[in-house]
Amino acid sequence: MTTRADVAKLAGVSESTVSYVLSGKRPISDETKRRVQAAIDQTGYKSNYAAAALAGGLPRMVTMMTSNLFLAPPSRIDGALVDGIVAGVRERGFHSVIWPISNDDDSDVDVLLQLNFSGGVILMNVIENDPRVHLLHSEKVPFVVLGRSNVGFSYNFVDRDFEAVYKVALSKFKALGHTHIGVLTGHAVMNSYLKKVAKDFKLKLELMHTANSMDGGASAAKNFKKKHPKVTGIISLLDIAIIGFVTSAPNFGLSIPKDCSIIGVNMLEEQALSTVPQISTVAFDAYDMAKSCGRIMVDAIEAGKNSKSKKVSEYWVGDFMDRESTAKLDGGS
């Protein structure tokens, strides 16, 4: 194992100079830089993470925990979120890994915490009253939740401003004269934000509970007229199902442009652009949201370390795009 000392000797400089060349934390002459770099290349030296973490006082690593990695459907959103987190965290000079959770074993969380190699934890797919949240909190591990489970969440989190999103969507339904709105969702109960906004707009909501899959969307389309005769507008919280719904609707005698308006709110930009032109979306950039989540995580870790009590509390990502129509963006009619 080559160490910093070997490099220093070869380059004819002190050990700390090597460190500073690597970290860039103090000015180094070009000549010295060059020699050190040459020595590094020659020896194949690689910095030792453990030593750096120990000496630096904190592990420059964040851990993602998500419980749905191997459970279908693997939403493209999940991928975008992971990529975004990696980018945001890296931007702050940290690294990130995913902690593998066995489906049926919460003890993995203990292990991670016990291990203590990670400076902070990003929780995804939290459920109502998630035990992991309480554990993380009581263990005083810096963490942030990406997509929180309920209103009034009292820990660090990053999420879309759903109230604003729903307002955009429902106001459009209202303007088009719709009165009964179907809600395509994977949850058995109505989203409380949506309920609140609908009340303000005096719109009736009907739950269209279905799986987030092409099949789920298709079967929702199949039963649509029978089950929801009054519904003329549909807001979809499911990115895959809505595509299934739209593409299979014609097979079940649904003429989408005439019969109803459809708005998807939980879609990536790319997904929005790939669906049929009749559908409207309030698309969002999951990657970007996750990226800021990554940054916040690192800030929280460093705040904790320096105990500067820099408040890193509720972070509500309010940025979203109001897509009038994907067709419009696409240059279509």
Place this chain on the structure above:
Amino acid sequence: MTTRADVAKLAGVSESTVSYVLSGKRPISDETKRRVQAAIDQTGYKSNYAAAALAGGLPRMVTMMTSNLFLAPPSRIDGALVDGIVAGVRERGFHSVIWPISNDDDSDVDVLLQLNFSGGVILMNVIENDPRVHLLHSEKVPFVVLGRSNVGFSYNFVDRDFEAVYKVALSKFKALGHTHIGVLTGHAVMNSYLKKVAKDFKLKLELMHTANSMDGGASAAKNFKKKHPKVTGIISLLDIAIIGFVTSAPNFGLSIPKDCSIIGVNMLEEQALSTVPQISTVAFDAYDMAKSCGRIMVDAIEAGKNSKSKKVSEYWVGDFMDRESTAKLDGGS
């Protein structure tokens, strides 16, 4: 941050005693153990991974790298593999994480290697001539490939004994009098092991190239009679597609028990049990295979460290189950 020193002081013992209580590497009196444990509980002490890795001389951590986490389909096999690795690695006292790979960026691999916080790497979903393999090798990072990409692979790997598997499957076809065998696969070219075994049995193989999804299986069933009139036996290398094939076959006028025999070879036990009784399987325990992969990985890491030159080379998992019929196991007719 409570350290080992705090615990030692509170328990009235030396620092090293605390270490030995934790590691169990030398006999400690029950009384001392109890006092140390009490002090640990009281202070909420957690061992520092970085310090342990540094002092211990090697990072007790392995990293999994898989490129298909967020690309459909998320085979149940993937989940089983991850869980198995975690178990195997943990059995040896190591931990494991997943390294998040951006879909389109190989540089992530460099970062991981540069980071040097992981004792070894388990590669999954390697492709033909995978650049990661060469990188890992040239960087001298211990690694093992789970499921290798081609015959004659010259690095550590763990995989099923496909030759044996194919022998079991094809011998059954032979015994039943089939002569033309369809191969349901996601690859555009015929598997070379399969080709070899078929030659021995004097069986003709026909490629049935399709996606590993329910839809893929369904469309294979739809075109089956037209495209492969002579085929009476099907061997499936795809766990999801075969289910789609079998369940949708009747819709396309295929009476499976009469017309042909079907054998799935890339299925988990649980999947095998859930399919229709007409199908035979040579099912396998992906979890168990991955578990031994985890153990091998750790052994390789430790071998490298102690340079005991314990040969950890080609490891061919030969264990597999010959399932005559799922119905039989199920207690069915």
Place this chain on the structure above:
DNA sequence: CTGTTAGCGCTTTCAG
């Protein structure tokens, strides 16, 4: 702009 040095928290001899 560069060198020297004191630790970070733990593991592991060596010495009882």
Place this chain on the structure above:
DNA sequence: CTGAAAGCGCTAACAG
């Protein structure tokens, strides 16, 4: 059965 002490490789003062 237990303690004392020497590092692991790096970071970040401190001192030019």
